[in-house]
Amino acid sequence: MTCIEQNATTSNNFLKTIIEEDLKNGKHSSIVTRFPPEPNGYLHIGHAKSICINFGLARDFGGRCHLRFDDTNPAKEEQEYIDSIKESVRWLGFDWGEYLYYASDNFETLYQWAVHLITEGKAYVEDLNAEQIRANRGTLTEPGVESPFRTRSVAENLNLFERMRAGEFPDGSRVLRAKIDMASPNISLRDPVLYRILHTPHPHVGDAWKIYPMYDFAHGQTDAVEGITHSICTLEFESHKPLYEWFLDNLPVPSRPRQYEFARLNLTYTVMSKRKLQELVQHGLVTGWDDPRLPTLEGLRRRGYTPVSIRNFCEQIGVGRSDSWIDVSVLEESVRADLNESAPRAMAVLRPIKMIIENYPANQSEELQAANHPQKPEMGSRSIHFTRELWIDADDFMEAPSKGFHRLTVGGEVKLRSGYIVTCTGIIKDEQGNILELRGVYDPGSREGIHTADGRKVKGVIHWVSAAHALTAEVRLFDRFFSDPNPDRSGADYKQFLNRNSVETLTNCKLEDTLAGADIETRYQFERMGYFRLDPKDSQPGKLVFNRVVTLRDTWIIKK
RNA sequence: AGGGGUAUAGCCAAACGGUAAGGCAACGGCCUCUGACGCCGUCAUCUCUUGGUUCGAAUCCAGGUACCCCUGCCA
Numbered sequence: 001m002t003c004i005e006q007n008a009t010t011s012n013n014f015l016k017t018i019i020e021e022d023l024k025n026g027k028h029s030s031i032v033t034r035f036p037p038e039p040n041g042y043l044h045i046g047h048a049k050s051i052c053i054n055f056g057l058a059r060d061f062g063g064r065c066h067l068r069f070d071d072t073n074p075a076k077e078e079q080e081y082i083d084s085i086k087e088s089v090r091w092l093g094f095d096w097g098e099y100l101y102y103a104s105d106n107f108e109t110l111y112q113w114a115v116h117l118i119t120e121g122k123a124y125v126e127d128l129n130a131e132q133i134r135a136n137r138g139t140l141t142e143p144g145v146e147s148p149f150r151t152r153s154v155a156e157n158l159n160l161f162e163r164m165r166a167g168e169f170p171d172g173s174r175v176l177r178a179k180i181d182m183a184s185p186n187i188s189l190r191d192p193v194l195y196r197i198l199h200t201p202h203p204h205v206g207d208a209w210k211i212y213p214m215y216d217f218a219h220g221q222t223d224a225v226e227g228i229t230h231s232i233c234t235l236e237f238e239s240h241k242p243l244y245e246w247f248l249d250n251l252p253v254p255s256r257p258r259q260y261e262f263a264r265l266n267l268t269y270t271v272m273s274k275r276k277l278q279e280l281v282q283h284g285l286v287t288g289w290d291d292p293r294l295p296t297l298e299g300l301r302r303r304g305y306t307p308v309s310i311r312n313f314c315e316q317i318g319v320g321r322s323d324s325w326i327d328v329s330v331l332e333e334s335v336r337a338d339l340n341e342s343a344p345r346a347m348a349v350l351r352p353i354k355m356i357i358e359n360y361p362a363n364q365s366e367e368l369q370a371a372n373h374p375q376k377p378e379m380g381s382r383s384i385h386f387t388r389e390l391w392i393d394a395d396d397f398m399e400a401p402s403k404g405f406h407r408l409t410v411g412g413e414v415k416l417r418s419g420y421i422v423t424c425t426g427i428i429k430d431e432q433g434n435i436l437e438l439r440g441v442y443d444p445g446s447r448e449g450i451h452t453a454d455g456r457k458v459k460g461v462i463h464w465v466s467a468a469h470a471l472t473a474e475v476r477l478f479d480r481f482f483s484d485p486n487p488d489r490s491g492a493d494y495k496q497f498l499n500r501n502s503v504e505t506l507t508n509c510k511l512e513d514t515l516a517g518a519d520i521e522t523r524y525q526f527e528r529m530g531y532f533r534l535d536p537k538d539s540q541p542g543k544l545v546f547n548r549v550v551t552l553r554d555t556w557i558i559k560k
Numbered sequence: 561a562g563g564g565g566u567a568u569a570g571c572c573a574a575a576c577g578g579u580a581a582g583g584c585a586a587c588g589g590c591c592u593c594u595g596a597c598g599c600c601g602u603c604a605u606c607u608c609u610u611g612g613u614u615c616g617a618a619u620c621c622a623g624g625u626a627c628c629c630c631u632g633c634c635a
Contacts, residue, residue, distance in 0.1 A: 012573095013573085013574090038635050040635080070635065072634095073635075075634090126633095133632095133633075137631055138631070139562085140562055140630075141563095142561075142562080143562090144631090174633095183561080187563080187630055195633085197633080198633085212633095214632095214634085216635095236635095237635090238564060238565065238630085239630045242564095274635095316572080316573095317572060317583095317584095320572085321565075322566045322573095323567095323628055323629095324571080325572090327585085329584075336596090336597095345594080371593095374596090375597070375598080404595095407595090415593055417593060419593090421593095450592090461592095463594075525594085528595080553595090553596065554596085555595055
């Protein structure tokens, strides 16, 4: 289809407009996009934006999207990253089908095209070293100066370039340069480097090559051989566009792709640059690339973010060309919206204090039915145990309640979710004054609703679990990894903004026993506490470890 | 002799010369066995700024201002 319906959550963007035009006026009969990561690290939420744009456009307009590894620099690339990237793209819900490519599969073609340029007098072998090249490049305001090797004969260039390929020269001794314009105001046109010598094995093509093409000499041409129609990248490549086109103009390429740029994603309270992420991992500031506090796709996945929530997020933030900062709360809101629909409910007491129901016999126990979802009866129910000894959350009790607190207080009453109304009748403390346990009584007729026998409505509903049946588990609560909205801001070391309390590990949490068979992929809502999922690495059948994906919205906390 | 971009609400973002969509946040209210969810309502006389063209300008023109990108043998 060539025209998509707009709905409330998808507004138009400039890329869709361009594609609609191209399809309408017959410039293309169908579109081909590509997601072109360099396999030199793990994917993060910023890549997710690009993935969603490229695969999403292809999907919406009935075209196709390639996964292409931009593997032109073997010094930084590894098979491990290739594998991880494929896995992350698949996890996000996208499928490249048979269209998996490597820029390195075109190395021979690229080499021939470089020879073509030399033959045409449009490229030359440079003997100057990196520093000299830099010195001759000029500055932002001054033109560069031409290299003495710029006028080498075609024959000599051909000979030298061939020997570069053969591995005759050491790394850094020579490069191949395009002969364009050393005085161009666009610095990327001042005789850019096309090939460098690198005696480094490559993760995909092994040790077949001793010279490797630069990004600029590979990207557009690779787009052209794959038949990419819309080559979508981020804004910082905008100044490379004239060079991208120069190659297409001067080489016998089989098709004519066009480059379009969009603003990369910036998220508050986190860092996204590969270098910084790597540093956090290397310095042991996080547990790994999949640390649940990181914006990496593996981290978000481990934490419990769902693919659909990330896709929705990318849809919501839109695509534009102005630098923008998205607040992390938008991402968080996106998982909440998804999980509220799909997550079965359960009860878990994170900071337990015991409550003894004095009018409930010690040897008695009964099963109560609790709905798995308040609005979705089709999700069924489960039975939970009610007994004399219960665990409730410390946060749900205040001896000296602040104004507006409508949970449990001495002499006060509260509804136990899916259970009974209980009244607190007293506190047992140790000699230091610490609360040992709470005493209370329950109203046997209060199973349904929140009304007392005399018709009053109790204000508070709290979660609880039977002490006799409870499972003990570890629960990890995460907070923002940085204390500053923009830890990446220039002029400051982002590490100074690390939030020291970004993870809180609670080891004595009490969970309802239905969670004994919790599924690794299922996200649960622990009622009133947020959404949780088993940690895929650290959780064991006998030792449950849950990660909190995100809290519930809490307007009470805001008022405090 | 610098070049290339971008400016619409607290944060994103639509609009294509015809009288400022939508989402998030916020704020009222309703509902509620989760202080959740849901529902209703409010939220730009105005589009960085100054002029101009026009019956009519966020959109066109001219001049300012601010911010981002470019001086790797990285991508």
